[in-house]
Amino acid sequence: MHIQANYSLLKHNTFHVDVSSQYYVEINKQSDILTLRTDVKLASLPWRIIGDGSNLLFTHDFQGLTLRCSYNKIRVVKEDNENVWLTVGAGVKWHDLVKYSVENNWWGLENLALIPGSVGAAPVQNIGAYGAEAQDVITRVQTLNVFDGQHREFRNAECNFGYRTSIFKQEYINRLMVFRITVRLRKFASGKPNLSYEPLRDSFRDIINKDSITPKMVFDRVVEIRKQRVPDPAVEGNAGSFFKNPVVDADYFKQLQEQNPDLPHHKMLDGTYKIPAAWMIEQCDLKGKHIGAAGVSAQHALVIVNLGGAKGNELVELSQQVQEAVNHKFGVYLEPEVIIL
Incomplete structure (x- = not known):
């Protein structure tokens, strides 16, 4: 464990915003927290937990201690004829875990390919894409309390998973660090592809025998679609979708549809309607708009680049202009999916 002072977080956020943290440290075991807490100066500072910064927008330097979990082990802890359970360290790259699963011909993670970030951030954000979410495979989340180092395990039902949120993003933000997760995956003969996302399903129309589809094939198609739709953070700094897709009640949806007959939507089980935020942003003629070096992606309107x-504040200012434009035109508030710090 090495404590670094005046540490640049440039390489720890996919927006490529250059801010610094007063102190920075990576930990890989429970005792590291207890050791840090014995330092009176460090213990008196605010502590902040980050992963790979793929869903964070930094707006200023941080006068405190930034912690990142670097524990990066993957282990098979249990298996039966149909399933396999893995424990995965929070420091593992999410996409590396997905690749590991498809290389072993296991179902469950292939739809979540190419999502940037660490495994530790996956349950915090309940990451999701192409008809799948992290909560579909996570069975347990092991955490460390950053105040006393105590270990606590959460079963899936205790995580309060929701649309891009969880108990770790709400009640326990910067209090509990995800140390490792347990996922249950299906062996090839016991699973099947999740093709609920229409563009993904359409990409397999040429395959008559759907039983011949493998996790690797789905993985490859997801990677291809994602590269076409979302700008590469290495080229244009971004955190993927900046806003959540808004959900409106049936009455307001009917009103919107009367005004916009071509309004795309997805009816939810509770009778509400989810509307693509990207479509709304495009209708406001904001796709490709930029203010200085802050822009709305010309590739995907839901991505701010x-x-x-x-600077972080410039990206925030642009996001607020997008919110105001959509609210003015549609009477709908776009809630940021990105955490602004």
Whole structure:
């Protein structure tokens, strides 16, 4: 464990915003927290937990201690004829875990390919894409309390998973660090592809025998679709979807549909309607708009990008202009999916 002072977080956020933390440390075992707490100066500072910064937008330097979990082991802890259970360290790259699963021909993670970030951030955000979410496979989440180092395990039902949220993003933010997760995956003969996402399903129309589809094939199609739809963070700094897709009640949806007959939507089980935020942003003629180095991606309107050298506050200002435009035109508030710090 090495404590670094005045540490740049540039390489720890996919927006490529250059801010610093007063102190920075990576931990890989429970005792590291107890050791840090014995330092009177460090213990008196605010502590903040990050992963790979793929869903964070930094707006200023942090006068405190930034912690990141670097524990990166993957182990098979149990299996039966149909399933396999893995424990995965929070420091593992999420996409590396997905690749590991499809290389072993296991179902469950293939739809979540190419999502940037660490395994530790997956349950916090309840990451999701193409008809799948982290909560579909996570059975347990092991955490460490950053105040006393105590271990606590959460079963899936205790995580309060929701649309891009969880108990770790709400009640326990910066209090509990995800240390490792347990996922249950299906062996090839016991699973089947999740093709609920229409563009993904359409990409397999040429395959008559759907039983021949493998996790690797789904993985490859997801990677292909994602590269076409979402700008590469290495080229244009971004955190993927900046806003959540808004959900409106049936009465307001009917009103919106009367005004916009071509309104795309997805009816939810509770009778509400989810509307694509990207479509709303496009209708406001904001796709490709930029203010200085802060821009709305010309590739996908739901993505706000750093075109080079943008400060966090400039990206926030642009996001607020997008919110105001959509609210003015549709009377709908776009809630950020990205955590602004």
